[in-house]
Amino acid sequence: MKISESENPDRLRDKKLIAPANFSVRDQVSDAGSPALEKFTALENATVVQRSLEAGAVLAGRAATAEFGFGLNGDACLKNFTSQAADLAFMADLAGEPRYAAAAGGRFGFKPSHGTVSRAGLIGLMPSLEAVGLLGNHPADVAAAMAEIAGFDGKDFSLEAEPLAGFPVRPPKTESKPVLGRPAGCEARLSPAAREIFSAGLKKLEGAGFPVREVPWPGDETFRDLHRVIGSVEASSSCGKFDGVRYGLRADSANNWNDMYLKTRAASFSTFLKTLLFQGAFFQFESYGTFERAARIRARLIREIGQLFETVDLIISPVRPETPAAESAREVDQTYAAFSLTLPANVTGCPALAFSLSGGREASDPGLQVMGGFRSDAFLLACGKRLFETLTGGA
Amino acid sequence: MTTKYEAVVGLEIHVQLNAATKMFCDCPNRFGDEPNQNTCPICLWFPGASAQLSREVVEKAVGVAMTLNCTINQRSRFDQKVYYYPDLPKGFQLSQFHRPLAGNGWVEITGEDGALRRLRIRTLHLEEDVAKLVHETEGKTRVSLVDFNRAGCPLVEIVTEPDMRSPYEAMEFVNAIRTLVPGAGGAECSLERGTMRVDANISLRPAGSQELNVKVEVKNMNSVRGIGDAIAYEIKRQQELIQKGEAIILHTRLWDPKSGRTLPMREKFSGPCVPDPSVPEVVISDQWLAEIKNGLPEIPARKQLRFVEEYGLTETEAAGLTVSPESADYSEAVIRAGIPARLAAQWIAGRLLPAAARRGLTLAETKITPERLAGLLALVENGKINPNAGRQLLELLFEDGRTPAEIAREQGLDQAADSGELEKILARVLAENPRAVEDFRKGRSQSLGFLTGQAVRLSGGKADPRLIRQKLEEKLRSE
Numbered sequence: 001m002k003i004s005e006s007e008n009p010d011r012l013r014d015k016k017l018i019a020p021a022n023f024s025v026r027d028q029v030s031d032a033g034s035p036a037l038e039k040f041t042a043l044e045n046a047t048v049v050q051r052s053l054e055a056g057a058v059l060a061g062r063a064a065t066a067e068f069g070f071g072l073n074g075d076a077c078l079k080n081f082t083s084q085a086a087d088l089a090f091m092a093d094l095a096g097e098p099r100y101a102a103a104a105g106g107r108f109g110f111k112p113s114h115g116t117v118s119r120a121g122l123i124g125l126m127p128s129l130e131a132v133g134l135l136g137n138h139p140a141d142v143a144a145a146m147a148e149i150a151g152f153d154g155k156d157f158s159l160e161a162e163p164l165a166g167f168p169v170r171p172p173k174t175e176s177k178p179v180l181g182r183p184a185g186c187e188a189r190l191s192p193a194a195r196e197i198f199s200a201g202l203k204k205l206e207g208a209g210f211p212v213r214e215v216p217w218p219g220d221e222t223f224r225d226l227h228r229v230i231g232s233v234e235a236s237s238s239c240g241k242f243d244g245v246r247y248g249l250r251a252d253s254a255n256n257w258n259d260m261y262l263k264t265r266a267a268s269f270s271t272f273l274k275t276l277l278f279q280g281a282f283f284q285f286e287s288y289g290t291f292e293r294a295a296r297i298r299a300r301l302i303r304e305i306g307q308l309f310e311t312v313d314l315i316i317s318p319v320r321p322e323t324p325a326a327e328s329a330r331e332v333d334q335t336y337a338a339f340s341l342t343l344p345a346n347v348t349g350c351p352a353l354a355f356s357l358s359g360g361r362e363a364s365d366p367g368l369q370v371m372g373g374f375r376s377d378a379f380l381l382a383c384g385k386r387l388f389e390t391l392t393g394g395a
Numbered sequence: 396m397t398t399k400y401e402a403v404v405g406l407e408i409h410v411q412l413n414a415a416t417k418m419f420c421d422c423p424n425r426f427g428d429e430p431n432q433n434t435c436p437i438c439l440w441f442p443g444a445s446a447q448l449s450r451e452v453v454e455k456a457v458g459v460a461m462t463l464n465c466t467i468n469q470r471s472r473f474d475q476k477v478y479y480y481p482d483l484p485k486g487f488q489l490s491q492f493h494r495p496l497a498g499n500g501w502v503e504i505t506g507e508d509g510a511l512r513r514l515r516i517r518t519l520h521l522e523e524d525v526a527k528l529v530h531e532t533e534g535k536t537r538v539s540l541v542d543f544n545r546a547g548c549p550l551v552e553i554v555t556e557p558d559m560r561s562p563y564e565a566m567e568f569v570n571a572i573r574t575l576v577p578g579a580g581g582a583e584c585s586l587e588r589g590t591m592r593v594d595a596n597i598s599l600r601p602a603g604s605q606e607l608n609v610k611v612e613v614k615n616m617n618s619v620r621g622i623g624d625a626i627a628y629e630i631k632r633q634q635e636l637i638q639k640g641e642a643i644i645l646h647t648r649l650w651d652p653k654s655g656r657t658l659p660m661r662e663k664f665s666g667p668c669v670p671d672p673s674v675p676e677v678v679i680s681d682q683w684l685a686e687i688k689n690g691l692p693e694i695p696a697r698k699q700l701r702f703v704e705e706y707g708l709t710e711t712e713a714a715g716l717t718v719s720p721e722s723a724d725y726s727e728a729v730i731r732a733g734i735p736a737r738l739a740a741q742w743i744a745g746r747l748l749p750a751a752a753r754r755g756l757t758l759a760e761t762k763i764t765p766e767r768l769a770g771l772l773a774l775v776e777n778g779k780i781n782p783n784a785g786r787q788l789l790e791l792l793f794e795d796g797r798t799p800a801e802i803a804r805e806q807g808l809d810q811a812a813d814s815g816e817l818e819k820i821l822a823r824v825l826a827e828n829p830r831a832v833e834d835f836r837k838g839r840s841q842s843l844g845f846l847t848g849q850a851v852r853l854s855g856g857k858a859d860p861r862l863i864r865q866k867l868e869e870k871l872r873s874e
């Protein structure tokens with residue numbers, strides 16, 4: 001064994017990495033799946049890309065994304081991950097995208113706590129909800145990547161100042177099993193077949209000695225509405241910079257700047273995204289009180305979920321409800337329906353991981369999501385590894 | 396019966412901070428460069444770039460807030476002022492609305508009746524500047540060009556309470572800001588150069604009532620005089636509307652200094668203020684706050700006190716020297732050169748500053764360095780020239796770059812050079828006034844004053860009365 005390897009067991013030597021089009025890669029087109037950024041070439045690497053390359057990872061390819069990474073319609077990350085036999089992929093997690101993709105495709109998906117991984121170079125949409133997510137084959141790869149990419153970055157002042165404790169992730173010293181909280185009613189949106197797979201998974205965990213407890217849970221609708229109000233307002237603001245003045249698409253045949261502005265913005269966004277932007281603008285201009293209320297309720301929910309983690313170690317739930325698949329969602333409503341089980345982690349800023357219960361073999365597999373307390377990322381990944389191995393045999 | 400109306404005026408003042416960089420990036424905070432020279436992915440809001448708030452900007456803004464007696468909010472946040480206009484690179488302007496940096500400040504002015512008036516500041520907050528739009532024509536096509544050099548430059552906005560009742564009070568408030576804020580070292584505050592912009596909100600109400608009526612905002616005043624004139628015009632315009640029974644409508648007007656009128660302007664669509672999710676909360680620890688406080692240059696009031704204690708000046712004298720940081724520094728340099736503080740105070744506040752003001756010059760723009768004034772005052776102090784000659788010499792120093800002693804000698808202001816003539820004058824006075832001489836010898840000392848006066852008159856006012864008196868007394872006693 002090389003000395004360097006024994007000293008740096010967690011580094012990303014020769015790991016094949018996919019960086020989708022919403023992660024800036026220097027001198028390469030990074031259009032974030034948006035007509036607004038057609039042919040837009042990034043000036044520098046996103047911090048997470050740069051850090052991975054410095055830790056020995058190899059950029060195996062790029063991947064198309066949904067418009068600004070919201071949803072999975074148009075996303076080719078999972079496909080390229082498989083075709084490139086990649087080890088890791090970055091995926092922006094706005095509502096649960098990498099977790100959903102992992103559960104559907106037999107991979108391991110992770111969303112870190114908000115403010116722990118630099119978003120510099122991520123072409124984002126909803127700053128307070130989104131995080132740099134990861135897709136991997138195995139929890140160990142994701143944990144190793146987190147050890148490299150998390151932490152202070154002078155280019156992203158929104159990061160928490162305190163370093164994230166617990167990295168590199170080590171196996172727990174004790175044999176005691178984490179207590180799993182199961183939100184009441186979390187299986188309600190599953191098909192009978194999916195419910196069966198999920199219940200079997202739970203039984204297996206209980207059989208292996210993981211205590212499972214039901215915990216009270218705010219309705220899915222609450223999280224969804226909060227995400228929708230806050231996310232649409234943030235999206236509306238974020239997209240304000242796409243005006244055709246400095247870069248990206250500019251409509252020609254405009255008579256004056258105002259005309260140019262309107263024509264450029266009309267051509268820059270899909271109908272799907274425009275729906276969201278109009279909603280955001282509505283809350284900004286016409287119903288600001290709704291936004292304020294949403295922000296207040298969100299703060300209360302964050303407190304309540306924080307208190308929940310005083311009674312259980314982790315919160316488990318399915319990942320994919322019985323709706324049309326996220327990949328085929330053509331309307332904002334459908335996208336929200338598809339991500340109804342994953343977006344609580346975005347609203348609360350908590351870390352969450354997800355994987356398939358059937359190794360991606362069962363189409364009706366709803367997957368398992370495990371959410372940890374805020375900034376308990378290392379603990380969550382350590383437990384995630386144990387749960388993953390228990391349920392999948394480590395495959 | 397006619398109702399008497401009073402004006403209610405509040406000001407919104409944007410002051411450009413003189414920090415080295417822009418507010419959220421490392422681009423220089425500098426003007427007059429080639430268009431779009433001072434830009435980067437952050438201030439052009441390239442996708443993936445995020446704001447990096449400058450520590451220096453926060454410190455300068457806190458310094459300004461402290462100078463204006465504001466309470467510092469140790470936790471403040473940025474909001475997005477959402478509007479779509481090409482001078483904004485991202486569709487919103489980062490400003491502080493819901494949780495500003497500071498507030499509850501005040502400034503004291505002398506009212507028209509001579510009494511002190513305390514005018515309150517509601518909030519003081521950070522705000523980034525916007526880009527500059529240039530509209531041109533290329534051939535027959537009209538083109539709009541954007542210069543982003545100014546985009547993201549650091550501003551503080553000072554919002555007053557509607558405490559002012561006249562154009563005079565608004566002008567005095569602006570004057571106070573122009574004196575106090577540069578004194579704190581955080582900003583230049585030049586209306587003429589655009590480093591300070593003042594908008595006024597004006598409404599009328601029946602005198603004595605407490606109501607706040609529909610206000611009209613007036614912009615584009617680029618001098619203190621202009622601020623006064625614009626407010627006066629707007630008050631008159633509103634009075635006339637009320638007399639005609641017409642309603643005042645909330646809108647913005649542009650001051651046109653050429654025609655001396657305000658004209659309605661088309662407004663930028665102004666939207667809501669949404670908390671910004673990306674720029675972190677600005678947290679100012681107790682320790683940081685103390686550091687900023689210690690690092691501040693002396694505020695004028697404290698400086699004035701120090702001048703009283705250290706140099707033994709009266710409060711009036713000290714106030715005269717500390718009207719601006721420039722005059723205070725100048726005075727200290729003159730005093731350090733060995734000139735008694737009181738003499739320096741009399742000459743700087745009483746003669747030099749008015750003489751410079753008559754010429755429309757700041758002290759730094761005149762030829763009269765502290766060293767040259769000290770040279771002049773040394774001549775006066777040592778009796779080489781009398782105060783009258785000193786005044787003439789001061790005027791000459793504005794034009795002539797030679798040393799005060801050289802000029803005095805050449806212009807015959809130097810009384811030492813004329814000692815022969817002085818002797819003649821004294822001899823003539825003594826010869827022509829035997830009665831007065833006799834009186835002095837009998838012990839009536841007031842006749843010495845009479846003789847001195849005669850000698851001064853004969854010298855054409857050039858001779859120093861003190862010196863003459865001294866010499867006359869010597870002669871009378873020795874004979």
Ligand SMILES: [Zn+2]
Nearest residue numbers: 420422435438
């Ligand atoms: Zn810049």
